[in-house]
Amino acid sequence: MMQENVGNKIGETVEDFSDVITESTIWEKLIEFLNYKLFSFTDDKGIETGFFKIKYILLILIVLILTTYILRWAKKLLTRNMPDTDRVKFTTVFSFVRWLIYAIVFLVAIDSVGIDVTAVFAASAALLIGIGLALQTLFQDIISGVFILVDQSVHVGDIIELEGKVGRVEEIKLRTTRAVTIDNKVLVIPNHLYLTNSLYNWTQNGSSTRESVDVGVAYGSDVELVKKLLLEAAKSSKLVFENPAPVVIFRDFGESSLDFRVAFTLGDSFNARFPKSDIRFAIDRLFRENNISIPFPQRDVHVIQKEDQNIQFKVNSKQ
Numbered sequence: 001m002m003q004e005n006v007g008n009k010i011g012e013t014v015e016d017f018s019d020v021i022t023e024s025t026i027w028e029k030l031i032e033f034l035n036y037k038l039f040s041f042t043d044d045k046g047i048e049t050g051f052f053k054i055k056y057i058l059l060i061l062i063v064l065i066l067t068t069y070i071l072r073w074a075k076k077l078l079t080r081n082m083p084d085t086d087r088v089k090f091t092t093v094f095s096f097v098r099w100l101i102y103a104i105v106f107l108v109a110i111d112s113v114g115i116d117v118t119a120v121f122a123a124s125a126a127l128l129i130g131i132g133l134a135l136q137t138l139f140q141d142i143i144s145g146v147f148i149l150v151d152q153s154v155h156v157g158d159i160i161e162l163e164g165k166v167g168r169v170e171e172i173k174l175r176t177t178r179a180v181t182i183d184n185k186v187l188v189i190p191n192h193l194y195l196t197n198s199l200y201n202w203t204q205n206g207s208s209t210r211e212s213v214d215v216g217v218a219y220g221s222d223v224e225l226v227k228k229l230l231l232e233a234a235k236s237s238k239l240v241f242e243n244p245a246p247v248v249i250f251r252d253f254g255e256s257s258l259d260f261r262v263a264f265t266l267g268d269s270f271n272a273r274f275p276k277s278d279i280r281f282a283i284d285r286l287f288r289e290n291n292i293s294i295p296f297p298q299r300d301v302h303v304i305q306k307e308d309q310n311i312q313f314k315v316n317s318k319q
Contacts, residue, residue: 060109067105071098096142096174137192141175144191148172154194154201159270161200162193168270182270202269208241209269213279216257218293223250223258226292230262233282239275241265257295 075094079087148154149172158169160179167179167187177194179187202209213234217226227248234246246264253259262279266272287294 056110060106063105063109064102067102071101096146137190138175140192140195141190144193144195145172145174145176148177148191148194153199153204158204159202161202162189163197166202166270182273207269208265208267209272210263211266211269211272211276212261212263213276213283214251214259214261215283216254216259216294217287218295219258221258221292225290226258226260229286229290229292230260230283233279233286234262234264236282237264237275237278239266239268240279241267256297 075091079091154160154169154172154177156169156172160167160169165181165187167181167189169177169179171178175191177189177191179189181187215230217223227250230248231246234240235242240246241264244265246262249261249263251259251261262283264279266275284294286292
């Protein structure tokens with residue numbers, strides 16, 4: 001009996017409190033403020049088809065804030081056990097997916113409050129087409145950046161060659177890739193170029209690469225001596241690996257020379273021009289010491305004068 005009386009008193013207190021709130025001028029002002037129409041939508045006949053209230057804005061803001069916290073929680077949950085390198089790649093991809101989720105949530109939110117999303121798109125169709133054409137390349141870069149991060153075709157530190165330009169990758173972003181050339185110049189590569197051009201990754205199979213130096217010698221030279229001198233020149237550089245050992249290839253019988261190639265392995269192909277230069281210096285020195293000549297194309301010009309005084313030129317090639 002006593003418990004029933006206490007319950008009745010609590011119920012009466014709650015009802016009295018709700019009546020006070022309902023009858024309060026402040027509460028009425030708040031309700032009136034939340035229901036205030038910012039703007040309305042009308043059809044061709046001027047009939048109101050929808051409206052946008054302040055409480056709808058507050059609802060959309062609350063939904064977006066909740067979405068932000070949910071995305072942060074999901075990101076922490078998914079990356080807590082990832083290695084540092086994979087975490088960086090996931091963060092880059094996640095930043096792109098996050099904006100897509102925001103756009104979807106926003107459209108769903110405004111559709112749920114009674115605004116016809118299709119009508120909004122139809123009213124701004126021309127504007128959206130113009131923006132789409134202007135952002136076409138941007139989206140190509142972003143999608144290509146996602147592909148690069150997912151399939152791991154390029155990593156930070158790789159040496160790549162694209163459209164004749166060589167650089168070491170320093171940073172991979174969602175839209176562009178930042179690389180540094182041999183001359184320490186920054187090369188900014190739009191990511192869509194990876195899909196439209198052939199990409200050469202010099203170091204995907206490892207940091208060591210196979211390099212070579214070509215040289216031609218005069219006809220009649222001792223080819224076995226040439227091979228020995230080329231191997232000696234390659235081994236003279238401290239940057240050339242002993243294993244695998246350098247090799248000499250007799251490439252071809254050229255127009256004015258016997259063409260050879262000495263191939264060797266380097267640990268830093270990005271700076272290959274320096275050991276190549278050293279090897280060329282050594283080749284020139286060894287060839288001079290052993291009387292091996294490096295020919296160059298020569299031309300003999302013969303002037304022929306006939307009886308009619310017309311002058312003809314005849315060009316002969318020789319070694």
